[in-house]
Amino acid sequence: MSISGFFSQLLAIVMALVLAPLLMGWVNQWRAWLQNKSGPGVLQPYRMLHKLFHKESVLAEDASSLFRMAPYMVFGCMVLACAIIPTLSTDLPLSPAADAIALVGLFAVARVFISLAAMDIGTAFGSMGARREMLIGFLAEPALLSVFFTTSLISHSTALTSMVEYLAHKEFAIYPSLAFAGLAFSMVSFAENARVPVDNPATHLELTMIHEALILEYSGRHLALIEWAAALKLFAYSCIGLALFFPWGIAEAEAPLALILAIPALVFKLAIGGFLLALIETLSAKMRIFRVPEFLATAFLLAVIGMLVHFLLGA
Amino acid sequence: MPFADFPLRRQRLATPLPIWRATCRADEWLDLAQAVATGGGRLISLWGSERPAEAGRADVVSAAYASSEGLLWVDLTLAPGGGGYPDLAGIFPCANRLQRSLAELLGIFAEPMADRRPWLNHGAWPADYFPLRQPASGRDSFPDRQLEDYPFVRVAGDGVHEIAVGPVHAGIIEPGHFRFSVVGEKVLRLEERLGYKHKGIDQRFQEMPASEGYRLAGRLSGDSTVAFAWAYCMALESLGASRTPLRARWLRALFLERERVANHLGDLGALANDAAFAFGLSQFMRLREDWLRLNQRLFAHRLLMDAVIPGGVAVDLAPAGAKELVAQCDAIASEVKKLRAIYENHAGLQDRFIGTGRVSQELAAKLGLTGFAARASGLAGDLRADFTMAPYSDQATRQALSRNGDVAARVMVRFDEVGESLRLIRLFASELPAGEIVTRLEPIPETRLGAGWVEGWRGEVLVALEADGEKIRRCHCHDPSWQNWPVLEYAVIGNIVPDFPLINKSFNLSYAGHDR
Numbered sequence A: 001m002s003i004s005g006f007f008s009q010l011l012a013i014v015m016a017l018v019l020a021p022l023l024m025g026w027v028n029q030w031r032a033w034l035q036n037k038s039g040p041g042v043l044q045p046y047r048m049l050h051k052l053f054h055k056e057s058v059l060a061e062d063a064s065s066l067f068r069m070a071p072y073m074v075f076g077c078m079v080l081a082c083a084i085i086p087t088l089s090t091d092l093p094l095s096p097a098a099d100a101i102a103l104v105g106l107f108a109v110a111r112v113f114i115s116l117a118a119m120d121i122g123t124a125f126g127s128m129g130a131r132r133e134m135l136i137g138f139l140a141e142p143a144l145l146s147v148f149f150t151t152s153l154i155s156h157s158t159a160l161t162s163m164v165e166y167l168a169h170k171e172f173a174i175y176p177s178l179a180f181a182g183l184a185f186s187m188v189s190f191a192e193n194a195r196v197p198v199d200n201p202a203t204h205l206e207l208t209m210i211h212e213a214l215i216l217e218y219s220g221r222h223l224a225l226i227e228w229a230a231a232l233k234l235f236a237y238s239c240i241g242l243a244l245f246f247p248w249g250i251a252e253a254e255a256p257l258a259l260i261l262a263i264p265a266l267v268f269k270l271a272i273g274g275f276l277l278a279l280i281e282t283l284s285a286k287m288r289i290f291r292v293p294e295f296l297a298t299a300f301l302l303a304v305i306g307m308l309v310h311f312l313l314g315a
Numbered sequence B: 001m002p003f004a005d006f007p008l009r010r011q012r013l014a015t016p017l018p019i020w021r022a023t024c025r026a027d028e029w030l031d032l033a034q035a036v037a038t039g040g041g042r043l044i045s046l047w048g049s050e051r052p053a054e055a056g057r058a059d060v061v062s063a064a065y066a067s068s069e070g071l072l073w074v075d076l077t078l079a080p081g082g083g084g085y086p087d088l089a090g091i092f093p094c095a096n097r098l099q100r101s102l103a104e105l106l107g108i109f110a111e112p113m114a115d116r117r118p119w120l121n122h123g124a125w126p127a128d129y130f131p132l133r134q135p136a137s138g139r140d141s142f143p144d145r146q147l148e149d150y151p152f153v154r155v156a157g158d159g160v161h162e163i164a165v166g167p168v169h170a171g172i173i174e175p176g177h178f179r180f181s182v183v184g185e186k187v188l189r190l191e192e193r194l195g196y197k198h199k200g201i202d203q204r205f206q207e208m209p210a211s212e213g214y215r216l217a218g219r220l221s222g223d224s225t226v227a228f229a230w231a232y233c234m235a236l237e238s239l240g241a242s243r244t245p246l247r248a249r250w251l252r253a254l255f256l257e258r259e260r261v262a263n264h265l266g267d268l269g270a271l272a273n274d275a276a277f278a279f280g281l282s283q284f285m286r287l288r289e290d291w292l293r294l295n296q297r298l299f300a301h302r303l304l305m306d307a308v309i310p311g312g313v314a315v316d317l318a319p320a321g322a323k324e325l326v327a328q329c330d331a332i333a334s335e336v337k338k339l340r341a342i343y344e345n346h347a348g349l350q351d352r353f354i355g356t357g358r359v360s361q362e363l364a365a366k367l368g369l370t371g372f373a374a375r376a377s378g379l380a381g382d383l384r385a386d387f388t389m390a391p392y393s394d395q396a397t398r399q400a401l402s403r404n405g406d407v408a409a410r411v412m413v414r415f416d417e418v419g420e421s422l423r424l425i426r427l428f429a430s431e432l433p434a435g436e437i438v439t440r441l442e443p444i445p446e447t448r449l450g451a452g453w454v455e456g457w458r459g460e461v462l463v464a465l466e467a468d469g470e471k472i473r474r475c476h477c478h479d480p481s482w483q484n485w486p487v488l489e490y491a492v493i494g495n496i497v498p499d500f501p502l503i504n505k506s507f508n509l510s511y512a513g514h515d516r
Helices: A004-036 A044-054 A065-084 A100-120 A124-155 A160-169 A176-192 A220-245 A256-283 A289-313 B026-038 B094-106 B201-205 B210-217 B222-239 B248-274 B278-299 B319-347 B347-353 B362-366 B371-376 B409-432 B481-491 B499-507
Strands: B008-011 B019-024 B042-052 B059-065 B071-079 B160-165 B178-184 B186-193 B447-455 B459-468 B471-478
Touching: A004 A044, A004 A065, A004 A220, A004 A256, A044 A220, A044 B178, A065 A220, A100 A124, A100 A160, A100 A220, A124 A160, A124 A176, A124 A289, A124 B160, A160 A220, A160 B186, A160 B201, A176 A289, A220 A256, A220 B071, A256 B278, B019 B026, B019 B447, B026 B042, B026 B059, B026 B071, B042 B094, B042 B459, B042 B471, B042 B481, B059 B319, B059 B459, B071 B447, B094 B481, B178 B499, B186 B481, B186 B499, B201 B210, B201 B471, B210 B222, B210 B459, B210 B471, B222 B248, B222 B447, B222 B459, B222 B471, B248 B278, B248 B409, B248 B499, B278 B319, B319 B347, B319 B409, B347 B499, B362 B481, B371 B409, B409 B499, B481 B499
Parallel strands: B019 B071
Antiparallel strands: B008 B019, B042 B059, B059 B071, B160 B178, B178 B186, B447 B459, B459 B471
């Protein structure tokens, strides 16, 4: 492991931890602006994390150790996910630890733990949220895997770093297979990150919640970790999308100094991505929960079409 | 059914709307109810009182029925020494909860009363204590009492489970408990538990002078303050057959329409927000805020509390203010038109609204659904349009109707009502007759009964008043939510759990007005 590799790995993790709440704040700020509101400012998620870390954690009487463990598990999964995604550089020593398929598994582990924790305390809302989360999860995962299959077929590797290196060096053109995969990936991202039109992160209606219902009983530092993990997940998904479909500006192993340019490039790309997310959220209403399978089946179909297009056209 | 078909001696009360009062015997009670039901009439309210009689005091049960002819208030004096009154719940299902609350407040039971579960009393007072009955003051406290278990109806079956929601909710709303029996996401049954906001307003009325009661009536449910204050004042004025000045009547109607618009604007925004379309909420909240601020500026209260007073209104409208009102109506009308187009063309929103929480016309008629929710289910009926009453009949008030009975229909009716109310406000403001705004009410030395009946934004509000000179002997305020809460239980059957907030908001029923 080279010094520059160690450095870029460390930078990737620190950047993720620092930038993830900022991305969340940016999206929320744009949501507020698009609704003609002044908004709480982009720094609001940091203030919230600060507040929650200084509050007492209240545990339900029937909570088992699983309930206490889950926030750390989820947070750990998300940090690891961010460590292996080439956000700034493809020179990541941790990258061989997990490829794209393992990444999907990592998200699944987090999902299983948070759902188990929600059911652990035995409230109706927790079980309801867990049930809905699993419904979405088991439909989203195949679609996400198919997206990764398409890109790995093109780049002949399932390692995210090699994929990105290959895609970044490809001749600049519109590749139909990647276009289909990109569309499928965006749909999956909306579902996986509990955004409108699949879920509403700002809702106060306990009966319609999915992600919020899962974490209804958490408080204090546990809630802070989960909220931070949710921000990291959004950051991770955004970065995967950017790395696979807009890979320009990411530094490579042979050019460690490009890192200096990679940071503003990433921030720029995330800013645009965050704005688009807020725009789509503002323009859509939440769909009925039984429309979600149709939505995710469409995503799966698009991902498969992407794969077929690659086989048939080789593009 | 014309009430004249039934052999009762009726006395017309001195109210602008046709209201009669009659007494009946125990054997006529059910026949009358049946005749009203057969004739397409509805039960508006049921309450009880303790009145002085030759031998001490006698229990009286009162019912108010509405038909196309008007309102009939029937009293049944019960024989001393116990014995109840015939149960109306078989004919009018909405009587169930009214009878239960009558039983726990006054100890007058229907017979045979199948459902004897407490309704407003959550264990705060013992079952043999009746707050409205002498010598109870209604202020006695029972500190060591425990919350009683409420026997909800259980649904058995494979995979059926219960979701208990409330009375404390994740958002800042009024308290109420909802018990869902569900299979997966599908609602098999919903049972409501209300009464968390019972404050003993009926008892409080009895400690007040009649001329002050309008303030309490106006605080029964903040979103319907004009409707209740007007109904109370109408009841008080009918005691001495006082005539309010024409200008005051026009201003009262203007306030009532402003209240209607304010509530519809708020709910139309909230409905979109419940479908995660937050844009709608922020736009409608902006319009509502402008609306309320003009209320504050012209009439000294955002919600128009205490604007309607006995004998007239408390605030006058200057010509400059009238111009402002008209200009605001024009501005809001054009914005609402744009927002309506956005709502109606938004596929995602319409997908959530259409077919959700459907109440068929037959069901609505059977359960006595009232107000705009009834009009959205194809049941015509709007006091403003059905009867001749200044100033509504001068302006040919039209009622909004839809036949679908789903959330989309209730949204549509609300949009239509906003449009009609804006039209009325423009006319009321620009053609306001000159004259006094308040007249002095002559004191009434003897015991008299009066009633007020007003089409509030949610439905018809009824105030029945018994005053002994300046003293209120009994004042019963009825909120239309009593009729509509049970319908909500039916509206959600077969829908999915996440659609409940949307269905609930489309009715937006009152907890405070219901629990009193």
